[in-house]
Amino acid sequence: MEVRALVFDVFGTVVDWRGGVAREAARLLGDAVDPFALADDWRGRYQPSLEEVRSGRRPFAPLDVLHRESLDAVLTAAGSAGTPPAVREELVLAWHRLDPWPDVLPGLARLRRRFVLAPLSNGNVALLVDLARRAGLPWDLVLGAEIAGRYKPDPAVYDSVPRLLAVPPSAVLMVAAHGDDLAAARARGLRTAYVHRPDEFGGRPVPPAEDPDADLSVPSFEELADRLGA
Amino acid sequence: MEVRALVFDVFGTVVDWRGGVAREAARLLGDAVDPFALADDWRGRYQPSLEEVRSGRRPFAPLDVLHRESLDAVLTAAGSAGTPPAVREELVLAWHRLDPWPDVLPGLARLRRRFVLAPLSNGNVALLVDLARRAGLPWDLVLGAEIAGRYKPDPAVYDSVPRLLAVPPSAVLMVAAHGDDLAAARARGLRTAYVHRPDEFGGRPVPPAEDPDADLSVPSFEELADRLGA
Numbered sequence: 001m002e003v004r005a006l007v008f009d010v011f012g013t014v015v016d017w018r019g020g021v022a023r024e025a026a027r028l029l030g031d032a033v034d035p036f037a038l039a040d041d042w043r044g045r046y047q048p049s050l051e052e053v054r055s056g057r058r059p060f061a062p063l064d065v066l067h068r069e070s071l072d073a074v075l076t077a078a079g080s081a082g083t084p085p086a087v088r089e090e091l092v093l094a095w096h097r098l099d100p101w102p103d104v105l106p107g108l109a110r111l112r113r114r115f116v117l118a119p120l121s122n123g124n125v126a127l128l129v130d131l132a133r134r135a136g137l138p139w140d141l142v143l144g145a146e147i148a149g150r151y152k153p154d155p156a157v158y159d160s161v162p163r164l165l166a167v168p169p170s171a172v173l174m175v176a177a178h179g180d181d182l183a184a185a186r187a188r189g190l191r192t193a194y195v196h197r198p199d200e201f202g203g204r205p206v207p208p209a210e211d212p213d214a215d216l217s218v219p220s221f222e223e224l225a226d227r228l229g230a
Numbered sequence: 231m232e233v234r235a236l237v238f239d240v241f242g243t244v245v246d247w248r249g250g251v252a253r254e255a256a257r258l259l260g261d262a263v264d265p266f267a268l269a270d271d272w273r274g275r276y277q278p279s280l281e282e283v284r285s286g287r288r289p290f291a292p293l294d295v296l297h298r299e300s301l302d303a304v305l306t307a308a309g310s311a312g313t314p315p316a317v318r319e320e321l322v323l324a325w326h327r328l329d330p331w332p333d334v335l336p337g338l339a340r341l342r343r344r345f346v347l348a349p350l351s352n353g354n355v356a357l358l359v360d361l362a363r364r365a366g367l368p369w370d371l372v373l374g375a376e377i378a379g380r381y382k383p384d385p386a387v388y389d390s391v392p393r394l395l396a397v398p399p400s401a402v403l404m405v406a407a408h409g410d411d412l413a414a415a416r417a418r419g420l421r422t423a424y425v426h427r428p429d430e431f432g433g434r435p436v437p438p439a440e441d442p443d444a445d446l447s448v449p450s451f452e453e454l455a456d457r458l459g460a
Contacts, residue, residue, distance in 0.1 A: 064396065116359055126396035129346055129370050140359050141372040146394065164376065166294065166356035 003191060003228070004167050006111060007143060009152075009176035010121035012200040015098035015131060017043065024094030028087055033078045036202060041077060045070040050122060050151045060149050062124035068092045095123070096130035100137065101197065107221020108138055114230040118143045120161060120174065122151050153184030161190070175224065179211045191215045193224060233421060233458070234397050236341060237373060239382075239406035240351035242430040245328035245361060247273065254324030258317055263308045266432060271307060275300040280352060280381045290379050292354035298322045325353070326360035330367065331427065337451020338368055344460040348373040350391060350404065352381050383414030391420070405454065409441045421445045423454060 011017045021042060022035035029035070049066040052058045071091060075083050083091075111117060119128050119137075121144045128142050145151045148160040162169045169189030176182050177200060182192040194211035196219050201207075210217035218224045241247045251272060252265035259265070279296040282288045301321060305313050313321075341347060349358050349367075351374045358372050375381045378390040392399045399419030406412050407430060412422040424441035426449050431437075440447035448454045 062396070116363070124396070125371065125394040129395065133346070133370060139371070140363060141355065141369070147377060164355040165359065166292070166354070 002171060003115065003173045004171040005116035005118065005161065005165050006173045006175055006193075007118050007120035007161050007190075009174075009178060009181050010119045010123055010128065010131070011098075012197055013175065013177040013195055014104055014119070014137065015100050015135070016199070017095070017098050018200065018202055020098035021094045024091060024097060028091050028094075029080060029083065032080050038074060038078055040202075042067070042070060042074045045073065054151050054154060060146075060151075062126075062146055063095070063122055064092055064124050064127060067095055093130075096127050097134060098131060100135050101220075103220035103222050105136060107223075107225050110225040110230045111221070111228065112138045112140070114228070115173075116140045116165060118161075120144050120152075120157065152181060155184070155188050158185045158188035158190055173215070173228075175221075177207065179208075179213070182211060182214050186213065193218060195219070195221070195224070232401060233345065233403045234401040235346035235348065235391065235395050236403045236405055236423075237348050237350035237391050237420075239404075239408060239411050240349045240353055240358065240361070241328075242427055243405065243407040243425055244334055244349070244367065245330050245365070246429070247325070247328050248430065248432055250328035251324045254321060254327060258321050258324075259310060259313065262310050268304060268308055270432075272297070272300060272304045275303065284381050284384060290376075290381075292356075292376055293325070293352055294322055294354050294357060297325055323360075326357050327364060328361060330365050331450075333450035333452050335366060337453075337455050340455040340460045341451070341458065342368045342370070344458070345403075346370045346395060348391075350374050350382075350387065382411060385414070385418050388415045388418040388420055403445070403458075405451075407437065409438075409443070412441060412444050416443070423448060425449070425451070425454070 008014050018039045021039035025033060025035040025038045049070050053060055071088055075081060108117060118139050118141050121128060124146045125142055132139050143161055145157055148157040150156040161172050170191060173191040173193055174182060174185035175193045175195060177195045177197040182194060186192050192214040193216040194214040196207065196209050198206045216227055218227060238244050248269045251269035255263060255265040255268045279300050283290055301318055305311060338347060348369050348371050351358055354376045355372055362369050373391055375387055378387040380386040391402050400421060403421040403423055404412060404415035405423045405425060407425045407427040412424060416422050422444040423446040424444040426437065426439050428436045446457055448457060
């Protein structure tokens, strides 16, 4: 079965969330906080906030809403409880202003000639559109959690891709820097490509160089284009 | 309130469905049928097939499925009941291979610099992605009936746009060549722009030059870009 579409995890795989959030935190909060520590703490509250939705304890809410809620705890923990509401709203948009890793744009430009490309992220649609327009990410469409009404790794998110693109699951390749995302995609019949992003967590820890369970492991989107003949 | 996003009806507004379907019918069926009559008959069965879904008499099905079903009646009526299944499947894809009107690409290129652009069509996602990749339509994302799980003019389709883009309804401009589509969008708080497409039905009838209820009436997407300062 030929691959027709590539779908991408975004935070960490396509864009450097840690560097981007730290940059915006430094810009908006100045010397009051350690911006990388703030980024790490905020991201640390990400999975627990998604788990509230996944477990059914609360209805689906877009990631911007979850980010806005967790930010209050992040700022309190950072000793910045006095941050004004308008600054908090602006800080939530840090997640809309993240830069892609250097290999992303040249890799996607090649891949797009041959494959349908879409993000498959837990980020909400407005966030993904803002990221793409700012960075020039050449998506054909936006897929992901908000379109499916569920957060990854819920099977419904992966199943939404072949359903909406009208192709078999094995014609879809999921690209991610995280083995658990790929494992969940594989369980729904998608093919998988692991991308090594050594700097996602600032070097602590460095993720593994390869995922032995993935169909492919690559160090960059350019290498992915090479491997797929694009 | 400033407009942030433009959403477009597709069949008739962005692309010439009649000319494209007739071209593919001529290619696949040869002299056996009048290709324009076939296109008109197929399109004539469109609203009744959507109404089966809108009324709740059947669950949501993608437009490709409805087109495939109505094609059987179209071919029988055209005296081509012997058309093989493989040709029928290929003919359904005629709707994925429609050409944009001549002003569309230059207009969208200008509009995209300033606004988020998306189709808001009853066409299914795979169809809209194929159209866009073939013609070079620069959508930021794909919205529409299959994303909303309802067919226009169901309010849920129009409501999905401000919800997914995280903007107020009045920040969205619906662009269409059909007054009923615009009226339904306006009822949900969207702004509206009417585009005159005199050739949509092969000149019989010629639609009105303007929609007095729309915020704007224009003869082309380039004029729309002019009027919006893009």
